[in-house]
Amino acid sequence: MRTAAVVGTGLIGTSVALALTARGVTVYLRDRDSTAVQTAAAMGAGLEATPPEPVDLAVLAVPPGRIAETLRLVQAERLALSYTDVASVKEQPLREMAELGCDATRYIGGHPLAGRERSGPLAARADLFDGRPWVLTPSRETDTETLNRALEMVSLCRAVPVVMAPRDHDHAVALVSHAPHLVSALMAARLEHAQDTDTRLAGQGVRDVTRVAGSDPRLWIDILGANANAVADVLAGLATDLDTVVGALRSLGAEDEAKRELGSRGVEALLRRGNVGHGRIPGKHGQPAARYEAVPVVVPDRPGELARLFADVGRAEVNIEDIRIDHAQGRPAGLVELQVDPRRAEALTTALRAGGWTVQR
Structure with missing residues (x-):
């Protein structure tokens, strides 16, 4: 790929442009917001030119x-040989393209599974997609x-291509992204x-639980509106489970x-289903989820x-599989939870305590 155009210089568009430019592709930028496109160009994402x-x-x-x-307009001016998008829903745009008479042979849907809570070109990163799934949804x-050009773009952005049917994609993201976002917002609203x-x-x-609730509501209204039925189906099942667990908790408090015994069984059944579902989320490098042990350290x-701390962990020859940081209230300290192989947890604890660290284990 020698040349590309990015239409829309927000977080995702500018990140795509930065990634492609870094790999030697000449990128042309455009956006209805002149400030956004000027900002992206000033960041080195590409050229503000035709x-x-x-x-x-x-x-x-x-x-x-x-x-x-947008596809109808850019195809009319012959902006590119092929076209893709980065939208998080796929079926509704396809239906609308057919109604507008767009050339579907030169279009392929795309959706990079990457993002940040911040928006706009200043939040963009060339490495935003490194190792992340990038779904491509070719139509018949x-x-x-066009498929090959899209695959090359995904490779240049160092993402991992995943090919799916448009409907399968929309049901999948409703389950793993769109409905969880609303659940996060519901909990944050409490x-x-x-x-x-x-x-x-x-x-x-x-x-x-509430991390993604800080995202831009205007963006999410558009996303959810385009995938509303699939998201509603997921939340309807969740509502049924909520009714069940509320009843079980009322019994547990009787x-x-x-x-109380009946309520205990009901709550336990839900928690065990949660264990099973959580275990199905892929672990590192897409492998089956692994069990780690926490080594909490006051820092x-x-x-x-x-x-x-990381240098001391390295000297103990223990690999950190995951990490969480919780800031202490009213103290200039935090609790860093190191997730490690259970077989190495005791040795790491001993080594860190010998180095003067407070390990809450």
Whole structure:
């Protein structure tokens, strides 16, 4: 691939442009927001110019509701030989393209499974897609050249291509992305009018559950609107489970021993289903999920302490599989939870304590 165009210079579009430019591709940028495209160009993402001839591939980094109309316009001006997008839904844009008479042979749907809570070109990174899945959804009309150009783009962005049917993609992202986002927002909304004394008790659990609730609502309205039925189906099943567990908890809190036993079984059944579902989330490098053991270490909140901790872990010859950081309330310290192979946890604990670290294990 020698040339590309990126239409839409927000977080994803600018990140695509930065990644392609870094691999030697000449990228042309455009956006309805002149400030956004000027910012992306100033970051080195590409050229704020019209290509002299059709580029190899145009990437439409606009909201799902604008994909079809944008494709119609850029195909009319022959911007590229092939076209793709980065929208998180695929079926609705396809239907709208057919209604507008777009050339489906030169289009392939795309969706990189990467992002950040921040938006806009200044949040973009050339390495945003490194090792991340990038779904491609060819239709029956998509020609081989267009598929190959999209695969080359994914490779240049150092992502991992995954080919799916458009409908299968939409059901999958409803389950693993769109519905979880709403669940996160629902839980975060419980905190809206909470007392400060309550929120000061917030630990890693509630931070994990509500993390994505900080995303831009305007962007998510468009995403959810384009995949509303699939997301509603997932949430309907969740609502049924919620009704069941609420009833079980009421029984668990009853005075009658038989009711408490019944409630205990109901709550336990849900927790065990959760264990099974959590175990199906792929682990490192797409391998089956592995069980790690936590080694919690108190770390002073000052420069260089994390580096010193990691250096001591390295000297103990233990690999850190995952890490979590929880900041202490009212203290200049944090609790760093090192996830390691259970067979190495005791040795690491001994080594860190010998190095003067406080290990809460």
